[in-house]
Amino acid sequence: MKILLLVTAFNSQTQGVYTYLQDREHRVSVCFAINETQILAEVKEFEPEIILCPFLKFYLPSSVYDSYPTYIFHPGPRGDRGPNSLEYALVSHTKEWGVVILRANEEYDGGDIYAQVDFKVRDTYKASLYRQEVTQASIEALNLFFKNLQTGTKIPQILNPIHEKFTQASRQIDWSRDTTKTIVGKIHLSDSFPGVLDEILGVSCYLYGAHLEANLKGDVKEILAKRDGAICVGTLDGAVWISHLKELGGFKLPATYVLKEKLQGS
Numbered sequence: 001m002k003i004l005l006l007v008t009a010f011n012s013q014t015q016g017v018y019t020y021l022q023d024r025e026h027r028v029s030v031c032f033a034i035n036e037t038q039i040l041a042e043v044k045e046f047e048p049e050i051i052l053c054p055f056l057k058f059y060l061p062s063s064v065y066d067s068y069p070t071y072i073f074h075p076g077p078r079g080d081r082g083p084n085s086l087e088y089a090l091v092s093h094t095k096e097w098g099v100v101i102l103r104a105n106e107e108y109d110g111g112d113i114y115a116q117v118d119f120k121v122r123d124t125y126k127a128s129l130y131r132q133e134v135t136q137a138s139i140e141a142l143n144l145f146f147k148n149l150q151t152g153t154k155i156p157q158i159l160n161p162i163h164e165k166f167t168q169a170s171r172q173i174d175w176s177r178d179t180t181k182t183i184v185g186k187i188h189l190s191d192s193f194p195g196v197l198d199e200i201l202g203v204s205c206y207l208y209g210a211h212l213e214a215n216l217k218g219d220v221k222e223i224l225a226k227r228d229g230a231i232c233v234g235t236l237d238g239a240v241w242i243s244h245l246k247e248l249g250g251f252k253l254p255a256t257y258v259l260k261e262k263l264q265g266s
Contacts, residue, residue: 034058
């Protein structure tokens, strides 16, 4: 079968889907979604039988899904609709989540579902959950998808309201009120992208890689220790290790490198 992967990036999920299709000897091409004109030109040149979108942030125009059967991988169970699905799973502390493959139409994540695979939600950061559980569920869902596509088996999506996009205001840490566990949770649901925007030692930066500290304590936002590029920061009820920072307009780097001379004894 001629299958086009229409994606925003060739990330872990896209790589897993691509490898699955290649192993089963489908003819696969990849199109990176930049704009409607470019997409239509590449689609027309390849003339796929179906289009799969494992990771797509570009809002699909009707000119694509009206002309070619197009299917979206959504990292949420039936009834979940909208962006930042995994963030909502983590912030709600749900124990089970899922991936669905649905037919693209004029409704945002509203098309009929051709496959769903559920998974247990580990206590971890977002990127780890995405690279492992979401990617594996996507591959398993493909098995169901092709069977159901052949038989015409599908179920309607539940048209719940579309949840809002997670903003930095949603992720912001309130150091005067948030517990260590809450701070770790906020960084986890923003890791590895986009991170949590904050200020450390006067440096505006995004925070990544949070881990609880069991013994050290100090004043709120006091730098208590450093180790292997990470910094230990005081909280209301303890301390948290932060492994990486990214200055505005800069690159994600070990925290001690970003702070450099601002750290005593560096």
